[in-house]
Amino acid sequence: MYFFASKVLSFFLSPSNLLVALGVIGALAWLFLSPRGGSTIMAASVFCLAIAGLSPLGNLLLIPLEERFPRAPDGEPPAGLIILGGAFDTVIAGARGDVALTKAAERLTQVAELARRWPESRIVFSGGSGTLLYDGVTEADLAARLLESFGVASDRIVLEDRSRNTVENARFTRDLVSPAPTERWFLVTSAYHMPRAVGCFREQDFPVEAWPVDYRTRGARDVVRPFSSVGAGLQRVDVAVREWVGLVSYWLLGYVSVPLPRP
Structure with missing residues (x-):
């Protein structure tokens, strides 16, 4: 509801x-x-x-x-990277049979570099279909295609394809990966969305560390910058x-x- x-x-x-x-x-x-x-x-x-x-x-x-969440500090490599959906236009992708990216594409494109940086980390994508009026493919299906095209091995990729919002991202991902208390997990999503996303994962007893991407502003310098x-x-x-x-x-x-x- x-x-x-x-x-x-x-x-x-x-x-x-x-x-x-x-x-x-x-x-x-x-x-x-x-x-x-x-x-x-x-x-x-x-x-x-x-x-x-x-x-x-x-x-x-x-x-x-x-500006709320800086990127996770250096240290022990993460057990996994959790990428939240929102980077795909599932309606266009379903109609065209191709991968259609949105302005939040950096959520996925930056993972190619992160996957090489931490070759042992699992790559978890969380995203189903958030459309209300139109049928399309799930974001998880598209993420699998895109990640494999980046050279990420399929056995490293974990897909969660049921979630429709951030609450479900956190709940279903926790159930899927069953994180150990000692593991580091990095959450990859748009910087402006990070506070809400981290809050949802915390409520699911899944402590994640922020890895914000897809910045829309330059920071404080843009306070007076008109459009x-x-x-x-x-x-x-x-x-x-x-x-x-x-x-x-x-x-x-x-x-x-x-x-x-x-x-």
């Missing part, structure tokens, strides 16, 4: 969708109710779209998440707001113990 509710809510809580909806409401009000009130609502919609799309707002929201297009800025705001809403909702539902997990 949470999976379906989260997909529906994520659409309506997306700032870009909300602001467009506000503009449509203003247009309808202008046509049928009050031209003055409707024009005010439409003006507010355009103004907010401009602020969200061109100002550094998206960076301001994303930087605290990206050159409204579309790029809105996309950044949507990603950041979705992650913050995810963190708060996971905390309220008991999936993570604190609103913003820390190292």
